[in-house]
Every structure is written in structure tokens, then in C-alpha cells.
Amino acid sequence: MIIASVCVDNPSKEIDRLFDYVVPENLKEQIKIGMRVIVPFGTSNRLIQAVVLDIKEEQECEIVYKEIYDIADEEVVLSNDLIQLAYFMKKNYFCTLSEAIFSILPPEVHFKEQIEARLISENYDVSKREAKFLSMLSREKYLKIDLSTINLKRSDLISLKNRGIIDLKVGIRQNTSKKTIELCRLKDLIKADEIINNNRLKQQKRVVEYLIDKGSEVTLSQIIEELECTRSVIKALVDKEVVEIIEKEVYRDVAADYVHYPRHSLTLTQRKAIEDILSSYKNGRRVTLIRGVTGCGKTEIYLNLVEHFLNQDYGAIVLVPEISLTPQTVERFKGRFGDKVAILHSRLSEGERYDEWRRISRGIAKVVVGARSAVFAPIVNLKLIIIDEEHEYSYKSELNPKYLTKDVAEFRVNLLDGLLVLGSATPSIESYYNVSKGHYNLVEIDERIGDSTLPEVKIVDMRNELASGNKLIFSRELYNSIEENLRNNKQTILFLNRRGYSTFVSCRQCGYVCKCSNCDVSLTYHISSNTLECHYCGQKVNVPNLCPKCGSKYIKYFGAGTEKIEQEVKRLFSGARVIRMDMDTTRKKGEHERLYRLFKEHKADILIGTQMISKGMDFKNVTLVGVIAADTTLNLPDFRAAERTFQLLVQVAGRAGRGTDKGKVIIQTYEPDHYSIQLAAVQNYNEFYRKEIEIRRLLNNPPFTDLTYFLFTSNREDELIKVCKLIEYNIKRVLPKDFTILGPTPNFISKIKNTYRWNMVIKGNIINYIELIDKIIYDNTRSTSVKYSIDINPYSLI
DNA sequence: AGCACGCCGACT
DNA sequence: GTCGGCGTGCTC
Numbered sequence: 001m002i003i004a005s006v007c008v009d010n011p012s013k014e015i016d017r018l019f020d021y022v023v024p025e026n027l028k029e030q031i032k033i034g035m036r037v038i039v040p041f042g043t044s045n046r047l048i049q050a051v052v053l054d055i056k057e058e059q060e061c062e063i064v065y066k067e068i069y070d071i072a073d074e075e076v077v078l079s080n081d082l083i084q085l086a087y088f089m090k091k092n093y094f095c096t097l098s099e100a101i102f103s104i105l106p107p108e109v110h111f112k113e114q115i116e117a118r119l120i121s122e123n124y125d126v127s128k129r130e131a132k133f134l135s136m137l138s139r140e141k142y143l144k145i146d147l148s149t150i151n152l153k154r155s156d157l158i159s160l161k162n163r164g165i166i167d168l169k170v171g172i173r174q175n176t177s178k179k180t181i182e183l184c185r186l187k188d189l190i191k192a193d194e195i196i197n198n199n200r201l202k203q204q205k206r207v208v209e210y211l212i213d214k215g216s217e218v219t220l221s222q223i224i225e226e227l228e229c230t231r232s233v234i235k236a237l238v239d240k241e242v243v244e245i246i247e248k249e250v251y252r253d254v255a256a257d258y259v260h261y262p263r264h265s266l267t268l269t270q271r272k273a274i275e276d277i278l279s280s281y282k283n284g285r286r287v288t289l290i291r292g293v294t295g296c297g298k299t300e301i302y303l304n305l306v307e308h309f310l311n312q313d314y315g316a317i318v319l320v321p322e323i324s325l326t327p328q329t330v331e332r333f334k335g336r337f338g339d340k341v342a343i344l345h346s347r348l349s350e351g352e353r354y355d356e357w358r359r360i361s362r363g364i365a366k367v368v369v370g371a372r373s374a375v376f377a378p379i380v381n382l383k384l385i386i387i388d389e390e391h392e393y394s395y396k397s398e399l400n401p402k403y404l405t406k407d408v409a410e411f412r413v414n415l416l417d418g419l420l421v422l423g424s425a426t427p428s429i430e431s432y433y434n435v436s437k438g439h440y441n442l443v444e445i446d447e448r449i450g451d452s453t454l455p456e457v458k459i460v461d462m463r464n465e466l467a468s469g470n471k472l473i474f475s476r477e478l479y480n481s482i483e484e485n486l487r488n489n490k491q492t493i494l495f496l497n498r499r500g501y502s503t504f505v506s507c508r509q510c511g512y513v514c515k516c517s518n519c520d521v522s523l524t525y526h527i528s529s530n531t532l533e534c535h536y537c538g539q540k541v542n543v544p545n546l547c548p549k550c551g552s553k554y555i556k557y558f559g560a561g562t563e564k565i566e567q568e569v570k571r572l573f574s575g576a577r578v579i580r581m582d583m584d585t586t587r588k589k590g591e592h593e594r595l596y597r598l599f600k601e602h603k604a605d606i607l608i609g610t611q612m613i614s615k616g617m618d619f620k621n622v623t624l625v626g627v628i629a630a631d632t633t634l635n636l637p638d639f640r641a642a643e644r645t646f647q648l649l650v651q652v653a654g655r656a657g658r659g660t661d662k663g664k665v666i667i668q669t670y671e672p673d674h675y676s677i678q679l680a681a682v683q684n685y686n687e688f689y690r691k692e693i694e695i696r697r698l699l700n701n702p703p704f705t706d707l708t709y710f711l712f713t714s715n716r717e718d719e720l721i722k723v724c725k726l727i728e729y730n731i732k733r734v735l736p737k738d739f740t741i742l743g744p745t746p747n748f749i750s751k752i753k754n755t756y757r758w759n760m761v762i763k764g765n766i767i768n769y770i771e772l773i774d775k776i777i778y779d780n781t782r783s784t785s786v787k788y789s790i791d792i793n794p795y796s797l798i
Numbered sequence: 799a800g801c802a803c804g805c806c807g808a809c810t
Numbered sequence: 811g812t813c814g815g816c817g818t819g820c821t822c
Contacts (some may be wrong), residue, residue, distance in 0.1 A: 008821090
């Protein structure tokens with residue numbers, strides 16, 4: 001008897017183990033490790049998907065195993081290296097094997113069980129509820145049943161079947177259908193001749209002649225379009241067996257319209273960088289970090305590296321932070337490698353992503369360009385992974401498993417003897433630390449491509465502005481520069497990492513601040529909707545005319561967001577054409593690209609935006625970048641605040657002066673002496689690293705230790721506190737003395753959507769204690785209202 | 799996580 | 811007596 005051990009698609013901790021199934025006779029030849037199968041599961045045998053992880057022969061066994069219902073695809077979906085990756089993730093990220101496996105597979109291949117029922121006997125004795133259901137059924141044919149809309153449970157249906165009242169057909173339905181096109185071709189040439197010689201059938205004759213002329217298969221839609229005929233003409237020919245229609249699977253084309261992107265001649269620096277990377281790879285170095293200033297031509301280096309591996313028939317993965325934000329990168333890769341490139345990002349429809357995924361796994365696409373999850377792409381013969389802007393926080397998954405893309409990529413290249421290239425102008429402290437320890441090879445590039453030079457950066461102390469009587473959001477320096485830029489017909493980018501109009505609304509008489517009723521945060525005023533909005537739960541409320549607490553009418557708006565900047569710009573610089581890009585203006589699909597192109601084509605003079613405009617965008621005509629408030633990220637209670645501020649400022653500054661004209665950057669701040677602002681202004685990464693790494697060492701923060709962040713949530717505050725303390729006590733007993741446990745304490749945002757939040761942080765190398773701690777937390781929360789999430793080395797401790 | 803089973807109170 | 815609410819325990 002052949003037994004297959006499978007991992008079922010169920011994220012629950014309770015069943016985080018393999019289950020054995022008998023492989024039926026008809027599947028014995030086809031079944032392989034890494035295949036997706038459908039199995040009956042649980043007492044009611046509902047059908048779910050699973051992945052085969054082991055196949056073994058067993059002579060006799062005491063347990064009666066169930067049989068595998070069917071295979072889900074013809075091919076293996078999880079290659080051996082990806083299976084090993086799943087185990088790696090389970091071991092490192094506090095997640096179940098199922099969570100790991102089903103985040104490696106594309107999410108859209110999920111199955112839905114489909115139940116159909118038919119009435120077979122009307123002589124029944126049933127309950128009212130059952131009778132109501134039976135009245136919907138018919139004797140003649142099976143009807144699809146949606147369990148969520150009827151008042152019966154699965155077991156009730158089975159009971160009806162067992163009593164001989166209905167018959168059931170249980171099957172599965174794949175959520176994402178393959179897209180097919182209809183191809184038309186000649187079937188019978190003699191009959192075709194008859195049609196041509198028959199003068200009465202003018203339209204049919206045209207179709208046949210057209211097909212003969214083309215000499216091969218033509219799509220149905222093409223015939224209809226070109227001959228301006230209808231479907232019925234072709235249908236008639238099909239009925240006469242003159243032509244036949246075949247359905248062929250097509251892949252939805254994700255970036256069909258690309259223009260060829262020619263090979264650029266490389267600069268000496270670029271050539272040296274490539275040689276360095278490849279020779280260190282030959283010497284067994286798996287990882288190279290490129291630290292290159294913004295605008296130094298990293299993409300061209302990536303393109304050449306990919307080409308180098310493609311020439312040897314190896315595949316590559318290129319990761320960029322949230323790809324839709326950088327249409328340029330897609331253009332370049334598609335333009336250079338054409339159909340060999342697959343694109344994977346979050347804004348693809350399910351069908352599109354599924355198609356791209358299969359193009360990859362079948363080896364049709366050799367290169368994938370994508371966001372975070374594309375690191376799992378089943379590239380055939382994978383040898384190269386590139387992570388651009390490697391420091392970006394979007395490379396850390398916020399969902400379970402909370403993997404760091406770089407770790408996954410490193411695991412994969414180590415397994416496949418491949419090469420990992422990390423690129424950034426401001427590498428993460430962790431990565432650069434790996435360089436200093438000799439784990440990574442380093443390539444540094446300090447010159448920009450062509451004539452463009454690094455912009456001149458000015459730091460403006462906003463305290464002086466206020467002291468000099470300037471109450472505007474813009475300093476005099478920034479104001480004058482914007483005006484000058486408008487006069488010279490140059491473009492300006494204004495950056496502020498806060499959306500909305502004002503960040504909080506407060507009463508000047510009693511100090512009351514408008515807060516969300518569901519969350520522990522202040523509400524943001526949005527002028528476009530004239531409401532107060534909660535950025536955590538989305539609640540919108542009307543602005544009070546009078547203070548809800550003291551009844552005074554001195555309600556005032558404090559703090560500026562992008563909406564306010566937009567309004568101020570329009571007020572102060574009348575005639576300037578303004579585009580605002582933030583979550584509110586780019587929510588609609590395609591809106592992001594539209595605004596990007598508008599600005600690129602110089603249809604606007606000033607671009608105002610949040611984080612989303614800080615990376616990847618390349619505007620030649622931008623000579624001025626203004627950072628409205630550099631301190632917004634600096635003062636958060638987070639050990640990475642300085643690093644994030646530095647990175648953000650360098651990235652934003654890099655948007656200026658990418659063309660021939662020298663750029664200018666103005667950074668407004670209330671803390672002009674802070675080292676991350678000072679060093680960002682002169683773009684001195686090395687000095688920043690030296691300062692920052694010392695602080696990390698002193699405070700024992702990553703990369704010197706692991707930080708494990710536990711978030712506990714519940715809508716019952718008292719129980720939450722009790723459980724947290726209990727967990728802390730139990731963990732303290734098992735962990736060695738060199739571990740530090742911080743907390744448990746209420747979270748920075750102590751309540752979201754009426755759910756209370758407490759957190760706890762453990763400092764120390766935790767990897768060997770994961771299972772133990774996981775069990776303690778699981779046991780202590782099991783029969784309570786407390787939910788938890790665990791994150792190893794999170795990007796933010798807030 | 800589902801889902802069934804089983805025990806207990808409410809109600810035609 | 812039957813309906814349904816939720817605590818408990820299992821899933822090859």
C-alpha cells in the first residue's frame with residue numbers, strides 16, 4: 001500500500017503536523033512529492049487541498065487511512081528547495097508548516113468545495129428546516145448548494161442523504177479559472193472547397209478563404225473583427241465540420257505594451273562592479289551588497305547580471321519594493337528581456353498572478369520582477385536573486401509567516417549555490433554589519449551617472465522661522481526656492497509623511513483632543529470630505545462645532561498633513577499646477593501610474609506626497625525637493641527611528657537633480673543637530689553607520705541580538721493583562737539569565753477597533769527557544785479571549 | 799480553524 | 811418533546 005504524507009491547508013496550530021493518506025490505484029503513477037492534492041478531512045470529510053511531502057510504502061497498518069480524493073494539478077507545484085524553505089520558515093518564524101507552504105504557493109490557487117444536491121424521494125418525514133431546504137431542490141437535476149445561504153449544516157445534508165431523501169455530489173471548484181482563447185482552423189479541405197464554390201454562402205466563403213490565406217490557426221475574435229462577420233457564420237461552418245474550434249490556454253499578459261530598452265554602454269565603475277560581484281561569487285561568496293548613491297545606475301548593473309545568468313540558461317528573481325510604485329523598473333526589464341520576464345505584484349488580479357506564476361513554474365518566464373512575495377517564485381534553474389533597495393521595510397512581511405525577504409533569499413541561494421545581490425544607497429544597519437563581519441562582499445559606488453551631481457542640501461531650523469515671525473509651513477528659504485523654481489519652469493517635490501489636512505483637532509480652551517471612539521489615537525481632519533478620520537479603523541465622524549467637553553467654540557486644527565500643504569501651495573503660489581500623491585489620491589487602480597506620468601510629462605509643477613514618492617521615481621526636471629518636517633519619524637519610540645529618518649531623507653533627496661541641472665534639497669526640522677539629519681544632508685552613509693552601530697552595541701539592539709516582539713490583543717482588558725503577566729512569568733522561568741524581557745506593557749497605540757493591545761519584547765538569540773515559548777503562549781491563551789502575534793526582528797516596535 | 803457531538807435551558 | 815446556544819475535543 002502506498003501512503004502519502006501531506007500537509008493540509010489549515011493554518012491552525014492544533015494540526016501542525018503531517019497526515020497520512022492512501023494513494024488510490026489510479027493515482028499511483030502520477031503522484032509525486034511536492035504535488036498539490038485534494039483530501040477529505042475531518043469527521044465530515046470536507047474536501048481541502050494539501051501538499052504531498054512524503055511518499056512511502058507500507059505493508060500493514062493498524063490505522064485505517066482515508067484515500068486521497070484527487071490530484072489538484074498535473075505538475076509538481078513545490079520543488080524540493082521550496083519544501084526545504086517551508087521547513088526553514090517554520091523553524092525561524094513562529095509559524096505553522098501549513099502557513100509557510102501556503103504562503104509560498106500563490107494565494108489564488110485556493111479551492112472551494114462544491115456541493116450539488118438532487119431530490120430522489122418525496123416520501124419523507126423531515127423537520128421544518130429540512131422541508132424548507134427540500135422545497136428548493138428538484139428531481140430532475142443537481143443544484144449547487146451554498147452552505148452559507150441555507151439554514152442547514154453539512155451534517156444535515158449528509159443525514160438527508162443517508163435517509164435516502166436526496167443525493168449529493170461533492171466535488172471541488174478551483175477559484176481561478178484558466179483563460180482560454182478560441183482558435184479556429186480548417187478541418188476538412190474538400191468541404192472547404194465546396195463552400196468556396198457555393199455562390200449562396202458569401203459570408204462563409206469569405207471566412208474559409210481567409211483561413212486558407214492565413215494558412216494556420218486564427219483566433220475567432222480576429223476573424224470576427226477583420227471580416228466584420230458574426231459568430232453565427234463560423235458556427236455554421238463548425239456544424240458542417242468544415243472548420244473546428246480549439247480552445248487553447250492563454251496567459252493573461254501583465255505588461256503587454258513595453259518598448260525595447262536598449263543595452264546601454266556601461267561606465268567603467270559599473271563594469272568594475274559587475275566584475276567584482278561575479279569574481280567574488282566564483283570564489284564562493286554568496287552575497288554581495290552594493291552601496292551605491294541614488295542615481296548611480298544600479299539598475300543597469302542588475303540588468304547585466306541577469307543577462308549574464310540568462311546566457312547560461314539560469315533564471316533570476318529581481319525584487320523591488322512594491323513594484324507598482326516603480327513602473328520604470330518593469331519597463332526596463334520587460335524592454336530588455338521581453339517575454340522572458342514575468343511580473344508579480346500585489347495589484348495584479350488573481351487570474352493575472354496565477355498565469356504569471358505558471359509561466360514561471362513551466363520555465364517559460366526565466367526572470368521574475370516582483371515585490372516581496374516574488375522571492376518564492378518557482379523559477380526553474382534559479383541562480384540569481386537581486387533585492388533592490390534592500391533596506392526597505394516592505395521586505396518584511398506583516399502577515400504570518402513574518403519573514404524577512406533577505407533571509408528567505410539567502411536561504412534559497414545557499415541551497416542552490418546561487419548569488420544574492422543586495423542594493424541600496426542606505427543599506428540596513430544589519431546588512432552593513434554583515435559586511436564588516438566579512439559575511440557579505442561589498443561594492444561601493446559614489447558617483448552618479450552622466451553629468452548629474454549630488455544635490456546641494458540645506459537644513460533649515462524651523463525654531464528660527466517661528467522666532468522671526470514666519471508662521472507658514474514653509475520656511476523663507478523653501479518659499480523662495482519654490483517661487484524661483486516656478487519662474488524657471490522647473491519642477492518641485494514636497495515631501496511630508498502624513499496624509500490628511502491636520503493631524504489632530506483640539507479645543508484651545510480646555511485642551512480636549514478629538515479621539516477615535518474605537519481606537520486610542522487622535523483623529524485626522526480631512527478637508528476633502530470635511531470629516532475627522534481615524535487612520536487605524538477608518539471611522540469618519542463630523543467635525544464638532546463646539547468642544548464636546550467644555551462647550552467652547554475654540555476648536556482648532558493642529559499639525560499639517562499633505563492636504564494642508566496642497567492648500568497652502570495653491571494659496572501662496574497661485575497658478576502653480578499641483579499633484580498630490582498619498583493613500584487618499586491613489587486608492588483607485590491605475591491612479592498611481594496616471595499621476596506619476598502626469599508629473600513626469602511636466603503636466604504639473606509641484607508634486608506633494610507621502611512616503612510613496614520617496615523611492616524609485618526618476619524625474620529629470622525636478623531640481624528642488626522640500627522636506628516639510630524631517631522629525632516626524634525621528635521622535636517615534638523605536639530603536640530604528642534614526643535609521644529610518646536617515647534612509648528616508650537620503651532617498652527623498654535623491655529625487656532632486658537627476659537631470660543635467662544641479663538639484664537642491666531643503667530639509668525643515670526642529671532638531672537640526674541630530675546626527676541622522678546632519679549626515680543625511682551630506683549623504684555620509686559610512687559615518688552614519690559608525691554612529692548608529694555604536695548605539696546599537698551599547699543598547700544591545702539588533703544586529704547584536706534578536707528582538708522578538710509579542711503583541712497580545714483582546715477586547716477584555718482585565719483578562720488581557722492577566723494572561724500577559726502569566727505568560728511573562730512562565731517564560732522567565734525557562735529562559736536563561738542572559739535574555740531580557742521588556743514588558744508586558746500597553747502598546748504605543750493601546751486600543752484599535754475596540755481591541756486592547758499589550759506587548760512584550762524579548763532580547764536574546766531566541767531561535768532555540770521558539771518551540772518552548774510558542775507552547776507557553778499557546779497554552780496560556782488557548783481558552784481565553786486573548787489573541788497573539790509574534791514577530792522576530794520586526795521593523796518597528798510600535 | 800472547522801466541525802460534530804453533547805449537555806442544558808427556552809418555547810411551540 | 812424539539813430547537814438552538816455554546817463548551818469540548820478531534821482531525822490520517
